[in-house]
Each structure stands twice: as C-alpha cells, then as structure tokens.
Amino acid sequence: MTTPQIEHPKELLMIEEDPKSKPYFINVLIRLSKNKSALLGAAILLLFTIASVFAPLLATHPINEMNYGESLAGPSSSHFLGTDEFGRDLFSRILYGGRVSLLMGLVVVSIAGTVGVLLGVIAGYFRKIDIFIMQCVDVLLALPSLLLAIVIVAILGVGLTNAMIAVAIAVIPSFVRVVRGSVLSVRESEYVEAARALGVKNHKIIFKHILPNIASPIIILATLEFGSAILAAASLSFLGLGAQPPNPEWGALVYVGKSFLSQAWWMTVFPGLCIMLVVLGFNLLGDGLRDALDPRLKL
C-alpha cells in the first residue's frame, strides 16, 4: 500500500480556500478606498507630489530670477502667489520648495524608521538588552523632540542635512517604543514559539515571522511621523537652524516672509498653508490607514 502524496500542507489540514476571499492587501485597499477622509488626504498628497516632481514644467518663472521692479507684488495673473522682496515668483519657489520639504520628510522617516525598527526589534526580541535600550529611549523621550532637535542642530551645525539628521534622531524613540511593544506581543505567539522549537535561527524568525506581522503599526506610525517630520524640519528652518535662504524650503520661506508680514502677507501665508495641507494630508491618510489596517483601533 502506498502513502498518498501530499501536494500542499493545506491538503493535510483540509483547508478549503474561499474562492471569493481576497488577499489581505486588497482588503486593506478596499477599506481605505471607502474612507472619505483618507481619500482626501491621499488626494492632497498626490497633488503636492505631482506638483513637486513636475516643478520644472509647472514653474512660471526661474526660481532665483530677481526683478526689483516687481518686488513685494501681490498675487496677480503674472505671479499667481505674488513675489518676494527680490521680485522672485513665489508660486515657482513654493513648487520647488515642495521638493525639499517632501524630501526632508522622506529622509527623516527612512532614517528614523530603519534605526527605530532595528532597535525596537532588538529590544523586544532580545530581552537582555531591552532594559538598556528602553532606558536610553526614556531619557530621549524626557526631552521634547523639537528641543532635542534644536540641541542636535547646534552640535552638528546649521543646515538642511543636519536638520534632517537632528529631526530623525528626535523621532527614533517613537519608532523604538511602538516596534518594541508590537514585537513583545508577537514573540509570544504560537507560530513564533513553533519556529523557535523547530530550531529556526533568530534572524530568520525576526525577518520572516515577526516583521511581517508588525508591519501595520510601523506603516501607520511612518505615515503620521512623515507629517510631523515635515513640521519639525520646517520649525527648525523657521528658527534659522534648518534650510537657509535662498533655499525655497517652505519653513525657510515663512522665516523670510515674517520680516515683510505687514507689507506682503502672501510671503508668509502661502508657504505656511502648503506645510499645513501636506501635514493634514499625512494625518488624514495615517488615520485612514490605521482604521483600514487594524479595524479594532477605529475611533
């Protein structure tokens, strides 16, 4: 008598797949597409991303072209958002500034996310060094993040790159905390225990079993922190510690505009409005993702 060959473990468990069931990712997208606020957030972000990517095509004037005859001119058909003290076109400068601001957010979240996830996983999985890492995180969390970023910029020196590094360092503790918490709950799951009992190596357990299962809180946090990072970096530029004029980063534009507030309100209002809209977009999308990825957390 021959033993029947088992093609797939599902046959052994006699699991019948529902032909109508959709992959998890598709379900998340369907839930997300039903959330009007999240769609609004995504639309805002898409608009700003397209505007930044195609800035060279959309800009109506060269960003550093000075025209003293038109300095501090209000919004008009030739200058949609007015001009600055050198007669430079604000609309074109804001378009290019969007590239800097969005890039800052991306770099900050990439650095903070990578380091934070790594430290969070180490703290959550290898309990012997957990106390040390979490004590360091507690110390950093005892300092308001913007204040921490200001001191780090003071050490590294004023400038765009250093501002990004400073904000990233200040954001790392949030990632460590969230990731560690998620790892702690997942590492006790039966499938992780089973993998450990089968002798699967730690790095394989982390990358194959733990990380995919804690992806939701990481995605949500990264989306929300993207907006916060843009806000913090803009605040540093506004304090004169981040991007320096003539760089058209939005915070730096507001910094310049405040000196001309009574004569040229557009220099302050429009770049600030762009920061607010982009951060709002990330917050709306982040909230939507939280509801879609983890419906239990729905507010």
Place this chain on the structure above:
Amino acid sequence: MSSYLLKRVSSMALTLFGVSIIVFLMVHLIPGDPVTYILGDFATEDAVNKLEAQLGLDQPLLMQYFSYILGALQGDLGTSYITGYTVWEEILNRIPVTAQLALYSVILGTVFGVLLGVLAAVKQNTIFDRLAMMIALVGISAPGFWIALFLILIFSFQFGWFPISGYDGIYSLILPSVTLALGSAGNIARMTRSSMLEVIRQDYIRTAHAKGANMYRLIFKHSLQNAMIPVVTLIGLQFGYLLAGAVVTETVFALPGIGNLIIDSISTRDIPTVQGLILFIALTFIVVNLLVDVVYTMLDPRIKYE
C-alpha cells in the same frame, strides 16, 4: 500607592541621571569656544588660561561632569557665562512668562478641545462631528509659527487689538496662548471624542438615559468624567509639546521666557544655562507625568497602583 510612587520616583531619578549625561555631552559637543566668545578673538593666552581655570574648563570632561552633577544635586546649576547670574536666577527671571503661557494654553486648549470632542461624540456621524474633527486636525497640522504669524497679521496689523511682540502683562500673552492652545486642542478633541464614544455606549449611560436623566447631566456628569481618564494623560503629554512649542512661539512674539532663553544661550554657547534649562525642562516634564498618574486615582478610584 506609596510603594508605586517610590518606584516611580526612583525610575524618574534614573532617567534624570541619563538626561544629565546626554545633555552634558551634547552641550559640550556644540562647536565654538565659550572663552573666545566671552573674551573675543584678540585675548592674551594668559587671560584665556585664567578664564578657563575659573570656569573649570581646564579640567577633564569626566571631572567637569562630576563637579556639575554634585552642584546640581545641591541645587547649584552653575553661573551663566554671559550674564553672570546663576542659572537658577535666570530660570526664575524667565519662568513667570513661560509658566503663564503654558497655563493659559493648557486651560484654553483643554476647554476648547474637550468641548469640540464632546460635540463630535454627541453628534457622531453628523456634519458637526466631521466639522469638529476637521478643525481639530487642522489645529494639529498647522505649524505653530504660521498660526502665530497669521494671528499677528489679523489681530495686530489689521485690527490693532494686540501687541505684535514683547511682554507687557497678560494682555500680550493672549495671542501666544491661543497659538499654543490650537495645537493641543486638536489632540485633546480627538481623544475626548473617541473616549466619549466608548463611554456613551456603556450600559449605565443607556440606563440613565432610559430613566430620563437630563441630557446635560448625562453628558457632563456621567459620561465626561469617565471619559476624561485618557484625556488627562494626553493633557500631561501636551505639556511637553507646550514646552517645545514655547521655544517657537516665544521667538515669534519675542517673549522673555525659557524658550527664547534656550535659543539665545545656544547661540552664545552659554553651556551652564543650556544644560540647566534642558535639565529643568526634563524634570518638569517627568514630574508633570507623575502628577498625571496621581490624578488618575482621583478621577477613577478603581485604579490602584501596586
């Protein structure tokens, strides 16, 4: 409770010790020499050596840290290189403005945030709910410095109701307080809404409603009091946000507070003042969070700390 407090205070001391090390190292890494800043570029070597010895800067870093921490434990945070006042005097000179700013912002932010959150929860899924939550999100998303400039533009330049900058009593703190309150109100409103929604679905609320309890009493007495527990945590956390936000707001409104002093001290490389201020802010932040935990027990007697 007392053993819990003891545990928290000892963990607080450990965190503060860590903060002191990190801040000490970070502040000493700030480029630039305070001696050169004080004496100028053309000072004689003798004068430089004398001042370095006087400030203790000729000592190894470890020794400098120990003498600093020993002094701090006895309440001596050092003396400002620039003004010659002790750091405590500097803090005491500046704290009234920042404390008033934080207090008014917390009050405004809490009242506005809670009302907005309650309105959104009671009118769930209506236009009021969506509008209230959109206002809250805009408050969270708008940069503080931009709100500040926007308020100056309207209420100072257009209407001339408030001073543009400087400190001249409570009147000059209205716009800065509103600036800071808007951000925290947004967070408080969101938390109040979600917390209220959970509470108003409870059986005892349904029972009170069925018994014909007055709507006002039902919302503010039965629901809100229980919904306030997570909100109180958030208000405590917002305190840290307010301290950081005060740096930006005080700069915009040129207010003589702690936030403005930090920026000035960093630019002049006034090491003792920067160190002292950051330690003071960290201590305040940690103590406020501890107080929040204690307030929990008053709001909900079921919570017992072991």
